[in-house]
Amino acid sequence: MKFLAVFFLALSLVATSSFAVSLNPPLVLSVQEYEGTMSSDDFDYNERSEADLSVFKPFVGVISFMLVIFGFSWGVMGAAELKDGGDNGGAMLGGGLGITALGGLGLYWAF
Secondary structure: OHHHHHHHHHHHHHHHHHOOOOOOOOOOOOOOOOOOOOOHHHOOOOOOOHHHHOOOHHHHHHHHHHHHHHHHHHHHHHHHHHHOOOOOHHHHHHHHHHHHHHHHHHHHHHO
């Protein structure tokens, strides 16, 4: 059981490092002075960022969906054990909610 806890902790640390925010400042459009009117063609921008084109997004989405299902079911089992007076019910409930939150974060990133 300790192996599963260490495995999920390591997985969560690896997954959260891939969601880190870049420290580079965002690209800002420079203001140009025109004597005439401005149109939308005067600005060059890319509608889709490079992060949207990642080939790993479907893979992360499927894994995250499975994490949500597993975490939710583990949380339900923990709540049932806590109701019956079990010793590990609180840990199972907290772990299940944490895994569900991690899977939800992955789903948010993937889609």
